[in-house]
Amino acid sequence: GAVVSQHPSRVICKSGTSVKIECRSLDFQATTMFWYRQFPKQSLMLMATSNEGSKATYEQGVEKDKFLINHASLTLSTLTVTSAHPEDSSFYICSAQQPGQGSEQYFGPGTRLTVT
């Protein structure tokens, strides 16, 4: 199956700093990538949909100025958490999708963010 990587797998940062998380599709071109957030013992919540070459679409309640998404190429999307606060501590997971309506999403291994 298709492989999606995330980097870093784990990051600890101080409150007020910014953190960038990368999501890469390693063996296919992903026109669409998705970013999810998962709090402990909860399910995944979609944060935003990222289409290559265009602005991301954010879900209701997700601050676009705080969670900056860039999808500059067909294999890379980045999520930058700006001015991080302890409440941003969470597990962030990306997925990548090949072109086509209803095609499968392939998930990255996730990034554990801890803000101190």
Add this chain to the structure above:
Amino acid sequence: KQEVTQIPAALSVPEGENLVLNCSFTDSAIYNLQWFRQDPGKGLTSLLLIQSSQREQTSGRLNASLDKSSGRSTLYIAASQPGDSATYLCAVNNAGNMLTFGGGTRLMVKP
């Protein structure tokens, strides 16, 4: 708005039992439904993907069924093993290719 519910939220069974996990969704206009496994602190492992035109999919000891009209899917695990212990998530793919996840079922298989 699509809502996905998984029952039970948690399940503990002795090794060797056959078990069924349930997933229900409110909007039947889906492209596909997917079952995932998630181990603690890890990402998602895709188990089975059922297209809207399909009734079931099988992989090893796993069998997933889909009844789109009634908004239900089940994941059947045969002869459960301690290594099956994990959280199982179902997700439906709606228009716009958005996945909506259920709350998950935390499974514990005791030796």
